[in-house]
Amino acid sequence: MAAASAVLGPLCDGQHSSHDVLHYASPAHLALGPLLQLETCWWVPLLFGLAGVILGVSHPLLDAWQAGRGGEQPRRGSDPSWAFVLAGIALFVLQYASSGALEQPLLGSRLPGLGVPTLDAFLAATAVAHWWAFDGTRQGAFMAALTALAGPAVEMSLINLLHLYAYTHPAWLGTPTWICWVYACGAPAVGNLGRKVSSALLARRQAAEQLR
Numbered sequence: 001m002a003a004a005s006a007v008l009g010p011l012c013d014g015q016h017s018s019h020d021v022l023h024y025a026s027p028a029h030l031a032l033g034p035l036l037q038l039e040t041c042w043w044v045p046l047l048f049g050l051a052g053v054i055l056g057v058s059h060p061l062l063d064a065w066q067a068g069r070g071g072e073q074p075r076r077g078s079d080p081s082w083a084f085v086l087a088g089i090a091l092f093v094l095q096y097a098s099s100g101a102l103e104q105p106l107l108g109s110r111l112p113g114l115g116v117p118t119l120d121a122f123l124a125a126t127a128v129a130h131w132w133a134f135d136g137t138r139q140g141a142f143m144a145a146l147t148a149l150a151g152p153a154v155e156m157s158l159i160n161l162l163h164l165y166a167y168t169h170p171a172w173l174g175t176p177t178w179i180c181w182v183y184a185c186g187a188p189a190v191g192n193l194g195r196k197v198s199s200a201l202l203a204r205r206q207a208a209e210q211l212r
Contacts, residue, residue: 001194005052006045008089012096013048014038019100021176024165041164051151055143055187056194062139063195074192075136079199085192088134092189095126099182103169123181135188144187151183 011032016022017039030038063078065071076084102119131144152175158164159174171177 001052001056001190001197002049004193005056005190006049008093009048009051010038010040010044012093013044014040015097016100019103020168021100021103022165022167025163043164047154052190052193055147055190056197058143059140059191059194060198062143063137066137066139071139072137074140074195075134076192078195080192080196082196084134085196088130088189088192091130091134092185095123095130095185096182098126099123099178103176103178120178120181123178123185127181127185130185131188134192140188140191143191144184147187148180148184152180155179 014036017024017027018037024039024041026041027039028041030040032038059074060078063073067073067078074080099119102122127144127148131140135141135144155175156173159166159170167174167176169176
């Protein structure tokens with residue numbers, strides 16, 4: 001989970017810097033082919049990796065707790081197919097990239113017809129739809145809401161206390177209002193990857209015990 005998130009996170013985050021949404025105080029610039037120029041910093045993969053572990057571990061644990069109480073289970077259960085997992089990740093990446101592209105100024109002004117409230121509404125709708133399609137559980141909704149709150153809170157500390165980066169158009173304590181919906185959308189995507197990894201580890205453990 002840490003390795004996957006440490007790779008995917010900076011690639012998504014680079015979409016924001018490439019669209020002039022945010023910039024780091026001490027950036028590292030990486031060229032990943034002629035079309036992808038990535039601005040990041042050494043601590044970014046570590047932070048995304050930690051978030052991936054938290055989300056990846058918490059979803060299977062909450063699923064097991066709900067199952068013990070007779071509660072609802074995720075759309076594709078505790079062992080979703082790789083196609084389902086990768087589809088959720090791909091749509092999250094698309095939402096992440098669209099947040100940067102739609103927030104980017106155009107000729108010194110915002111995109112026509114897409115002010116901040118409209119962007120918030122669009123990203124909120126995609127986040128809710130993503131949870132409904134790829135999770136659909138109360139525990140998943142709880143984790144999405146928690147991520148939507150915790151993510152910006154961490155960013156506020158990084159921006160205002162450590163001064164590690166800055167958003168071009170901040171709205172509240174250095175962060176834009178719409179970023180919470182990006183975090184909310186990421187929770188089901190990473191959560192399903194955690195479910196898949198957890199299921200594979202449990203199956204391997206059971207097979208090893210049968211051979212003893």
